[in-house]
Amino acid sequence: MKPKKLNLRHLWMQFEDVLAPRLGLTVFDRAVYSHLLRHSLVVGKLRLQFSVMSVAAKLGLSNGPVRQAVRRLDELGALRLLERSKTGHLVEMRLPQNIRAIRPHKNGASMAVATDAVDPAGEPPASILETTDFLKTWALRKAIHDRQRGACFYCLRRTPANVKCLDHVVPRARFGRNSYRNLVSCCIECNTHKGDHPAPDFLRTLYRQGRLTPAELDARLRALKDLAAGKLRPALPENGK
Numbered sequence: 364m365k366p367k368k369l370n371l372r373h374l375w376m377q378f379e380d381v382l383a384p385r386l387g388l389t390v391f392d393r394a395v396y397s398h399l400l401r402h403s404l405v406v407g408k409l410r411l412q413f414s415v416m417s418v419a420a421k422l423g424l425s426n427g428p429v430r431q432a433v434r435r436l437d438e439l440g441a442l443r444l445l446e447r448s449k450t451g452h453l454v455e456m457r458l459p460q461n462i463r464a465i466r467p468h469k470n471g472a473s474m475a476v477a478t479d480a481v482d483p484a485g486e487p488p489a490s491i492l493e494t495t496d497f498l499k500t501w502a503l504r505k506a507i508h509d510r511q512r513g514a515c516f517y518c519l520r521r522t523p524a525n526v527k528c529l530d531h532v533v534p535r536a537r538f539g540r541n542s543y544r545n546l547v548s549c550c551i552e553c554n555t556h557k558g559d560h561p562a563p564d565f566l567r568t569l570y571r572q573g574r575l576t577p578a579e580l581d582a583r584l585r586a587l588k589d590l591a592a593g594k595l596r597p598a599l600p601e602n603g604k
């Protein structure tokens with residue numbers, strides 16, 4: 364797919380006036396998004412390969428904040444991380460108008476609130492577990508990975524550190540997005556292929572491709588329900604952080 368010619372004035376205004384405030388982007392997120400966009404869609408390329416280190420050097424930042432910004436932009440749908448390795452990242456950039464979280468719906472509502480997987484009914488509303496943002500720290504992200512014991516939540520393959528990532532079951536849920544009820548550890552391949560598809564549909568696709576047995580499919584669908592119901596609790600790190 365070749366990107367259409369951009370209206371740069373419109374793009375800049377959308378970025379500043381809609382995308383950044385609506386997604387709550389930090390200055391790091393803004394700098395990284397705008398830098399990556401400059402070297403991809405702005406020059407007619409949909410995809411971009413880069414190393415965190417080189418982007419950090421160009422922006423005068425250290426690697427950590429740039430890596431975090433890329434991850435955050437991926438989770439917010441501002442870009443799609445296609446590959447991640449020691450040598451670099453391959454991403455597909457999205458224009459503000461194509462980012463689901465901020466795209467207006469036909470009825471004018473700015474975004475659908477997904478309630479199917481993150482219904483907190485029946486749980487104490489203010490318990491630490493329920494209000495914890497599991498993307499916040501390395502230890503909390505690890506807690507979600509550990510719950511899976513090294514297997515992809517979807518395809519059940521082993522997930523060594525270099526192919527392991529966190530997936531939002533309901534990709535654009537506004538409430539509870541980073542809840543333990545909406546985050547799972549999975550392989551990058553499943554994360555990429557699932558995209559914005561509903562998780563049960565994606566599991567059925569894996570089954571049709573012969574990558575899950577009927578029994579495994581049933582178990583995964585049950586696990587999805589258990590996850591949403593808050594039955595798959597990760598162990599919180601010692602100090603809760």
Ligand SMILES: [Zn+2]
Pocket residue numbers: 515516517518519520549550551552553554
């Ligand atoms: Zn997988």
